[in-house]
Each structure stands twice: as C-alpha cells, then as structure tokens.
Amino acid sequence: MEKQQNIVLFGYGSFGRQLYKNLRSRGHNVKVVVGLDDYVEVDSDSNINITRINIKRNDEILALNINAEESIFYCAMNKTANNLFLVLTLKSLYPMANVISNSNSNETTRKLKYAGATSVIDLYEATSRRIVNVLTKPAVSMALDEIVYKQNDLKMLEIELEENTFLEGRYVNEIRFRQMGIILIAIIDKELGYELVFTDHRINHKLDAGDILVIVAKEKDINKFQEMLNKG
Amino acid sequence: MKKSKHKLLSFAYFLQGSKRYNNIKNFVYDLIENDDYPYKKYFDFFMIFVILSSVTLLVMDVKRHIPDWLDDFDLYFVTTVFVVEYLLRMWVYSDIHKIIIDEFEESSYFDKEVRLSSLFAKIVKNKWEYMTSFSAIIDLIAILPSYRGLRVLRVFVLFRAFKMLRYTKSLTGFLYVLKNKKFELMTLLTLSTFFIFIAGIMLYVFEGDNDNPNIHNLFDAFYWALITISTVGYGDIAPITPEGRIVTMLIIFTGIGLISFVTSIIVSSFNERLGVLREDRVVQEVGKKKKLTVVCGYGLLGRLVVRGLEKEGVEFVIIDRSEEMAALAYNDGYHAICADATKGEIFEKLGIAERISHVLCLTADDIQNAFIAVNVKSLNDRVHVAARCSDHEIATKMECAHVDQVIMPEEVAGMMGAVYAGEPVAFEVLLSIIEEKEKTQINEVAIAEGSFLDNKAIGDVDFEKLRLILLGVFKRSENSKLGEFIFNPSDELVLNAGDNLVCIGYSTAIANLKRKM
Numbered sequence: 001m002e003k004q005q006n007i008v009l010f011g012y013g014s015f016g017r018q019l020y021k022n023l024r025s026r027g028h029n030v031k032v033v034v035g036l037d038d039y040v041e042v043d044s045d046s047n048i049n050i051t052r053i054n055i056k057r058n059d060e061i062l063a064l065n066i067n068a069e070e071s072i073f074y075c076a077m078n079k080t081a082n083n084l085f086l087v088l089t090l091k092s093l094y095p096m097a098n099v100i101s102n103s104n105s106n107e108t109t110r111k112l113k114y115a116g117a118t119s120v121i122d123l124y125e126a127t128s129r130r131i132v133n134v135l136t137k138p139a140v141s142m143a144l145d146e147i148v149y150k151q152n153d154l155k156m157l158e159i160e161l162e163e164n165t166f167l168e169g170r171y172v173n174e175i176r177f178r179q180m181g182i183i184l185i186a187i188i189d190k191e192l193g194y195e196l197v198f199t200d201h202r203i204n205h206k207l208d209a210g211d212i213l214v215i216v217a218k219e220k221d222i223n224k225f226q227e228m229l230n231k232g
Numbered sequence: 233m234k235k236s237k238h239k240l241l242s243f244a245y246f247l248q249g250s251k252r253y254n255n256i257k258n259f260v261y262d263l264i265e266n267d268d269y270p271y272k273k274y275f276d277f278f279m280i281f282v283i284l285s286s287v288t289l290l291v292m293d294v295k296r297h298i299p300d301w302l303d304d305f306d307l308y309f310v311t312t313v314f315v316v317e318y319l320l321r322m323w324v325y326s327d328i329h330k331i332i333i334d335e336f337e338e339s340s341y342f343d344k345e346v347r348l349s350s351l352f353a354k355i356v357k358n359k360w361e362y363m364t365s366f367s368a369i370i371d372l373i374a375i376l377p378s379y380r381g382l383r384v385l386r387v388f389v390l391f392r393a394f395k396m397l398r399y400t401k402s403l404t405g406f407l408y409v410l411k412n413k414k415f416e417l418m419t420l421l422t423l424s425t426f427f428i429f430i431a432g433i434m435l436y437v438f439e440g441d442n443d444n445p446n447i448h449n450l451f452d453a454f455y456w457a458l459i460t461i462s463t464v465g466y467g468d469i470a471p472i473t474p475e476g477r478i479v480t481m482l483i484i485f486t487g488i489g490l491i492s493f494v495t496s497i498i499v500s501s502f503n504e505r506l507g508v509l510r511e512d513r514v515v516q517e518v519g520k521k522k523k524l525t526v527v528c529g530y531g532l533l534g535r536l537v538v539r540g541l542e543k544e545g546v547e548f549v550i551i552d553r554s555e556e557m558a559a560l561a562y563n564d565g566y567h568a569i570c571a572d573a574t575k576g577e578i579f580e581k582l583g584i585a586e587r588i589s590h591v592l593c594l595t596a597d598d599i600q601n602a603f604i605a606v607n608v609k610s611l612n613d614r615v616h617v618a619a620r621c622s623d624h625e626i627a628t629k630m631e632c633a634h635v636d637q638v639i640m641p642e643e644v645a646g647m648m649g650a651v652y653a654g655e656p657v658a659f660e661v662l663l664s665i666i667e668e669k670e671k672t673q674i675n676e677v678a679i680a681e682g683s684f685l686d687n688k689a690i691g692d693v694d695f696e697k698l699r700l701i702l703l704g705v706f707k708r709s710e711n712s713k714l715g716e717f718i719f720n721p722s723d724e725l726v727l728n729a730g731d732n733l734v735c736i737g738y739s740t741a742i743a744n745l746k747r748k749m
Contacts, residue, residue, distance in 0.1 A: 005653045014622045018646025028653050072653055100652060102645060104532050119659075121649050126666050127641040128536035131618055134637060135525060135590055136544040139676035139706050139732040146717050147703070148662065149647065154719055158658040173696070183720055185701060185736060186661045196660050198672045200699050200737045214661045216703065218719070 004028055008066055010086055011077035012040050012050060015102055015123060019076055020048070033064065035077070055086060058093060068094035075101035075117075080108050084115055091116035153219040156185070160212045165229045167207045172199060175207075181221030188212040237346060241336050244329035261324040264317070268519075279317070286310045287393055311378040318371050325362040328355055370394050409501045416497050424461060424490050431483045432457040438475040446470075461487035507555070507570055514549065514567045515581050521547045524587045528573040528604050529595035530557045533620060533641060537594060538566060551578060553595075574603045576611055584611045593619040598626045605635045665736065674703070674734065675742045680749040681729035691723025698745055700737040707731055 007023055007030045009016060016032070023030050032050045034040055042048060053060040055077075073090050075083040083101045090099050101117045103109045109120045133141035147154050161167060167175065177184045186198045190210045197203065205211075217225070247253050262269035289306050292298050331354055339346045362368055373391045410417065436453035446469045447453055456469040461483050471477045518524055525541065525548040527534055534550070538561075541548050550561045550568040558570035571578040573593075582588060591608045593601035601619045608617050618637040621627045627638045652659040664670040679685050685693060695702050702721075708730035709715040717734075718725065727733075735742060 007653055015642040015645060018640075018642045019649045020646075022646050022650030023653055026650055026654055028650075074649060076649075100649065102649070119652060119656075121645050121652070122667075123641050123645045124533040124536050126644050126648060127620070127639055128533055128540055129666050129668065130644065131537050131592060131594075131637075131639060132540035132544060132546075134616075134618060135541065135546055137676050139678075139734050140674050142706070143676075143704055143717055143734040144666070144674070146719065148666075149644065156658055156662065158655045178720060181720060183701060183703060186657075188657055196657065196664075198661075198701070198736065198738075200672065200701055200741065212657045214658050216719075 006067070006071045007031065007074060008033060008064070008071055009074045009076060010034070010055065011038070011075065011082075012042075013038075013076065013078040015078075016074075016076040017041070019074060031064075031066075035082070038078075055082070055089070058089065061089065061093060066094075068097045071098070073097055073099045075099065080104065084108075084111055087112055087115040087117045147216055154216070155219060155222065156214065156216045157222070158212050158214045159226075159229070161207060161209050162229070163209045165209070166231070167229070168209060170207055172205045172207065177215075180225060182215050182217040182225055184213055184215050186214040237348070240332060244332040244336075247327075247329040248333060257324060257327075260320055264321060265324065279313075282310055282313050283393060287390065290390075307378055311375060314371070314375045318368075318375065321368070321371070322359055322362055326358050328358075331355055331358060409498065409505050412505070413497050413501045417494070420490060420494055420497075427483060427486050427490075428454060428457040428461055431461065431479055434479045435471060435476055438473055438479070439471060444469075444472050444476070457483065460484060461490065463487050463491060510562070511569050511571070514569050518547070518549045518567055518582060519587075521587065523547060523589045524549060524582065525590040525592065526551060526573075526579070526582065526588055527592045527594060528552070528601075529593065530561045530568070531594065531596050534594045537592060542566075549582065574600070574607050576607060579608060579611055584608070584615065588612070588615055590616045590618070593617065595620070598623055602626060602630050602633065602635075605630060606633050609634055671739050672736065673739055673742065674736050676706075677733045677735065677742070677745050677749065679727055679729050679731045679733065683729070683749050685727050685733075685749075686729050688727050689723060690721050690725045690727065693727075695735075698737075699741040700735040700745065703734045703736060705731055705733055 005028045007028050009020060009023070009030050009032050012020065012032055012034050020030055020032060032048060033055075034050055034052055035055050036052055038052075040050060042050070051064065053064070055061065075086045075090075077083050077086065080103070083103070087099050087101050090097050098118050099116065100119045100121065101112045102123055103112055103120045104123050106122075109122060112120050130141060130144070133144070146152065147156055172184065172187070184199050186196055187205055188194060188196055188211060189205045190208060191206065192203075196214075197205070199205070207213075215222075215225075263272055263275050266272060286306055289298060289302055332351065335351050335354065336346055363372070370391055373388050374394070376391075377388045432450065432454035435456060436447065436450050440447050440450075440453065447456070452469060459466050459469070460480060463484070471480050525546055527538055527541070527548055527550045530538070530550050530552045534552075538548065538550060548567070550558070550566055551571050551573045552558045552561065552568065553570070553572050555570045558568045561568035569578065573579075576584075579588065579591075591604070593604040595601055595604070598621050601621060605617045605619045608615055613634065616636045617634075618639060619630050619635050621630060621638050621640055622642050624640075627640065630638050648659065648662065651662060664672065665674045690702075690705075704717050704719040705721050705725065705727070706717055707715045708728065715731075735745070
C-alpha cells in the first residue's frame with residue numbers, strides 16, 4: 001500500500017547504508033551515488049549498484065538523468081559540508097526537488113533548511129530521546145520500540161482516503177477504530193488546511209476524500225481495514 | 233612482673249573487644265578526621281571560631297589592655313580546647329592496644345618473653361610519628377602562647393591561624409602544590425641564598441669599612457642583598473662606591489630571573505593541580521546524590537542526551553577523556569570530570585557500588601564504548617548500561633557482555649529516513665512525538681493504588697473526555713518490572729495498580745491525568 005518511490009541516495013557511509021537497507025526493505029527503488037574518492041563498504045550479499053561521480057560538477061549530476069519531479073533526493077554524505085553543498089547544488093538544478101539531508105546538530109539543521117532542504121533528519125536527536133526515555137519513561141521507550149523500531153507486525157503508517165470509501169462524510173468519533181484494532185493518532189483534515197492534527201478528541205473531524213489518517217495497528221488489521229476501504 | 237604483664241594484655245584485649253570503646257573512638261575519628269562525616273563541619277566551625285577569637289584578642293591587646301575575663305578565656309578555654317584536640321588527634325592516630333596484642337602474640341609465637349621496655353619504645357615510636365608530622369607540630373606550637381612567661385611566644389598565636397588550614401580543604405590544596413614542587417623550590421631557594429650570601433659579603437668587603445655609613449655589620453649587608461635581589465628595593469641602604477654598584481646591577485638581574493622563575497613554577501603547578509581540585513569538588517557534590525547517571529563522552533550525541541536528562545531532572549555527571557570536552561561540559565554548567573572511563577578508578581570514586589544507577593557510553597568510538605561498558609559491568613553488573621554503536625558486529629559483542637541496551641544512531645536515523653520516503657505524514661507524526669518538539673507528546677502514567685482507574689475495565693474509562701489516545705498498557709507481572717506490552721487493549725481488560733498506560737496527548741492532558749493519580 002506504500003507508494004513506491006524513486007530515490008537517489010548520495011553517500012554510502014554508515015548512515016547511508018542503514019538508509020539503503022531500510023528503503024529497500026520498504027520496496028523503494030534506490031539509486032546510490034557517491035563521490036569519486038569516497039570509501040564504500042559493501043556487504044557481500046547485497047547486489048547494489050553504485051555510481052561514482054564528481055559531485056562538485058553540475059554536468060555530472062545532470063548526466064545521471066534523474067526525473068526530479070518524481071524522485072526524492074537523500075543527502076547522506078559523511079561530511080556536513082558535502083551535504084550542504086549537495087543540497088545547494090540540487091536545489092539550484094531542480095528548484096522543485098524534494099531534498100532530504102542528514103544532519104548532526106541543530107546548527108547544521110538550520111543551515112541545511114536555509115539551503116533549501118525539504119526535511120532534515122538529525123542523526124542524534126531521535127537516539128538521544130530514546131536514551132533519555134529509557135531512563136525516565138521506560139514504558140514509553142518500550143512501547144516505541146514495539147511500534148517504531150522493532151521489526152514486527154505492529155506498524156505505524158498513513159492512509160490517504162480515496163473517493164467513496166465507507167468513511168466518507170462521517171465523523172471520527174462515530175467510527176469505532178479501536179474495535180477494528182486500529183489506533184488513529186493523527187489526521188490531516190483537508191477542510192482545516194494541510195496541517196497535521198493529533199486526534200486527541202479536541203476536535204471531531206469530518207472525514208472526506210483526500211484526508212490522510214496516521215494509524216498504528218497490527219498488520220492483519222491494517223489489511224482488513226484496507227479491504228473495507230476498497231469496498232467502499 | 234608477670235602478673236602486671238598479664239594484666240596489660242587482658243586490658244588490651246578488653247579494649248579490642250569493647251564495642252563502646254570502639255564506637256567512641258570511631259566517633260571521635262569521624263568528627264576530627266573524616267571529611268565525609270556530615271557533622272565534621274560543625275566541629276570545624278567551632279575550631280575556626282576559637283582560633284579567630286584568640287587571634288582577635290592578640291591584636292586587641294596591642295593598643296589597650298583587654299579585660300581580665302577575656303584574658304582568662306584565652307588562657308584557659310582556648311588552651312584547653314587546643315590541648316584536648318591535640319590529645320584526641322594523637323589518640324585516634326593509632327591503636328595502642330593493637331600494638332600490645334601484636335607484640336604479645338608475636339612473642340608467644342616465638343616462645344619469647346615480652347620485654348616491657350621494647351614494647352614501650354614501640355608505642356612511643358608510633359606516637360612520635362604523629363607528633364613529628366607537619367600539622368601536629370603546628371598544633372603544638374599553637375598551644376605554646378599559653379605560657380605567659382615569654383613575651384615573644386605571644387606571636388605564636390598566629391600559628392593558631394595556621395591551624396585553620398586544616399579545617400578548610402581548598403587551602404590544603406595550596407600546601408599540596410608547594411609540596412609537589414618541593415624540589416624545584418628548594419633548588420631556587422638554595423640558589424638565591426647563595427647569591428645573597430655572595431653579594432652580601434662583596435658589598436661588606438667593598439663598603440663595610442666606613443665608606444657607607446649605613447652598613448655597620450655583615451647582617452646589614454645581607455639584609456641589603458635580600459631587599460635588592462627580591463626587587464623590593466627599600467633604598468634605606470644603598471651602595472655608594474662604583475664596585476658596590478656593579479654588584480648591585482648583577483644581583484638585580486639574577487633577582488628578576490629568580491622571581492619570575494618561582495612565580496612560573498607555582499603558577500604551572502597550580503594549573504596542573506586545577507583539574508584534580510575541580511574533580512574533587514565534582515565528586516564531592518555528586519556524592520550527595522542518591523541516584524546518579526554517568527554519561528561517558530560529551531560529543532554531539534552526549535550533549536543532546538545531557539540536555540534531555542537535565543530537562544527530565546535526572547542527576548548526572550559527565551566523564552570525558554579529553555580535557556577540552558570536559559572543560560566544555562563544565563562551562564556549560566554541568567558536573568564534568570576529565571577522566572578515563574575505561575578505568576575502574578573514576579567509577580569507584582563516584583560510588584559504583586551504591587550510587588550509580590545508569591551508565592551511558594556515548595563516545596564516537598565503538599571499541600571505546602564496548603571497553604567502558606565491560607569496565608562498568610565488571611565493577612557492578614546491576615548497573616544499567618546503555619552503549620552507542622555503529623556496527624552490527626560490535627553490537628552483538630556488546631550484547632555478549634550483557635550491555636542492557638545497544639543503540640545505533642545510524643540505524644534509528646536510517647529507519648526514520650526510510651519512513652519519510654513512502655509516508656511523509658507518518659514521518660511528521662513520528663518526529664513530533666519522538667523529538668517532543670510539539671506540545672503533543674507520548675508519555676506513560678502509572679496507575680496508583682486506589683486511584684479512579686484502579687480496578688476499572690478499559691471500556692469504562694472515558695479516554696475521550698481525558699483527551700488522550702491510549703496506545704497500550706503494560707500489565708504488571710511478577711517476573712519483570714514492566715511486564716508485556718498490550719497494544720490497543722480490549723474493553724474487558726481490567727486495570728490494576730502498578731500497570732502503566734502509554735498515551736498520546738496534549739502535555740496538559742497528560743499532566744492532568746498524572747495529577748489525578
């Protein structure tokens with residue numbers, strides 16, 4: 001049900017490798033690009049295709065023939081300066097491009113955002129939260145482990161409502177999500193603009209086509225829910 | 233004779249076995265010698281007060297005669313306090329009865345008679361060791377002014393002020409510096425004495441025979457040499473002959489050299505010592521905490537974690553091997569120590585056995601982290617250890633060493649990055665609940681005994697009204713602290729005290745529920 005994306009991943013260091021693995025396991029198409037003299041460590045069992053270019057040259061990036069409108073760029077080079085430079089380059093070549101970069105501090109995040117990165121992933125922010133949670137909120141940390149970090153059948157995902165589903169025109173409070181094994185966490189209600197709202201019962205949203213639901217559920221319940229949606 | 237020996241031995245055994253005697257002795261020892269003993273500071277305050285009052289009386293007595301009762305106070309009370317203190321210190325310095333018992337046991341082992349004279353000599357030698365120690369000598373001199381026969385002894389009251397060094401720890405640091413650089417300072421002292429000696433004699437030879445009306449004898453010449461070499465230069469005695477002036481010029485140059493030398497030695501020694509002094513203070517401060525988390529490594533991740541811990545009110549101390557990083561943490565206002573966390577020493581100082589609950593190994597080097605983790609676990613395996621790692625192979629090794637939690641930042645971030653590709657909205661949600669940037673947060677609430685949720689079925693709880701989304705419940709069980717995570721529990725599940733609810737909601741809604749508990 002997840003959309004298959006075309007992804008261009010710059011850099012294949014320790015972070016790049018993890019990103020690649022996760023992206024592949026979710027079924028996306030990933031093209032890996034690294035700098036000319038970057039050291040690359042490839043697991044023997046993965047048949048990965050790595051393109052080497054001089055990332056400082058625009059013509060070499062253009063020569064990759066990327067359809068920028070339908071791709072997502074990930075900048076996961078080892079050096080902050082390279083990521084920043086890459087974001088600038090990509091944004092100047094493809095102003096509408098969806099560029100994501102990794103960062104290692106607030107400071108770097110600020111610069112990357114200014115350079116035009118659509119989203120920035122801090123290498124340490126989530127990890128530090130996790131470490132602190134283990135000390136102060138053990139239950140939360142274990143729950144997040146189950147839902148987010150561990151590979152099991154409990155998942156968090158988003159579902160965009162299409163036309164004519166059984167949810168169309170109904171209110172969130174009317175629908176007994178919990179009994180379907182689904183927990184609705186957040187919603188993007190088109191009527192309220194494109195802002196993300198947590199469904200902690202302060203507003204009773206009316207569901208329409210185009211709204212996006214973020215849910216947590218077990219795999220089998222998700223499949224059942226999808227079937228119900230498709231039936232309309 | 234034999235009988236008295238026997239009596240002595242049985243008395244020694246009596247002291248050895250007496251609980252009360254040992255209790256009293258331990259108490260006295262704690263009070264006057266043990267810095268960790270909480271009531272020692274009252275004793276210290278009292279002694280400082282006594283010393284200061286005695287010095288004040290000395291100063292007041294210079295211009296006008298102090299009243300008799302104050303003089304009596306100085307003579308009897310202060311003296312008594314000092315004498316008692318001196319004797320007590322001598323008493324707790326060592327155990328005489330142990331020496332007696334040792335001596336008797338030894339001689340019975342070799343089947344020899346105990347000679348009282350040698351036993352006595354041993355005891356005296358033992359206590360003499362104490363009496364010749366630096367602080368004991370100061371203590372003794374401080375008692376002398378009580379003898380009013382000699383006027384000059386009055387000045388020794390100032391030695392009472394020296395006694396104060398003992399009651400203030402930071403001042404002893406200074407003495408330590410002097411002691412540490414004893415060799416260098418002694419060399420310089422010898423050198424300058426030599427110069428003063430030579431220059432003094434030369435000046436005396438050149439100007440002593442009536443050329444200079446101010447130089448009457450050799451002492452005047454030495455006095456002049458010291459005043460000149462130290463660059464103080466009063467000018468009450470000044471050379472008048474060309475020869476005398478040449479000598480002056482020479483010793484002025486050596487004088488400047490010597491002075492700057494001494495200054496630099498003391499300053500550099502202080503700098504070396506500064507780290508240790510700071511470390512002592514940090515150890516002392518965190519020593520008061522009941523529960524302590526140790527963060528090893530103050531890199532990018534360490535800094536973020538520390539900020540999070542601070543926000544949550546967790547007590548922690550930072551250890552970093554690099555002096556620069558430790559200083560940075562210190563300047564950021566945290567307890568920080570520059571030390572090698574792969575060694576046991578620092579953890580023992582911090583109280584690994586009783587105080588430390590968590591150790592976080594967050595340096596950028598995997599092997600270093602594994603090393604620290606093993607170090608901590610080998611000292612005390614009940615301490616919860618979390619280690620950062622960027623390699624799956626090393627992670628397995630860490631798990632072998634019973635590291636409680638292995639965290640891989642690249643893996644966590646890589647997973648997040650991958651979520652973004654297919655599900656940007658879910659990514660937003662994740663980011664905001666994981667990084668707690670928004671007001672909506674994920675939190676846990678433990679159910680208190682007798683609260684409104686105790687013994688209630690999930691279906692009967694109105695989470696809608698509480699404005700919370702219930703993710704799941706940790707049911708308390710016998711064998712583990714948290715129990716198993718029950719995701720989206722059914723309406724029939726009954727909550728009990730000790731269970732933990734994991735909810736998502738606005739921070740005020742969560743605070744509200746916690747208040748109700």
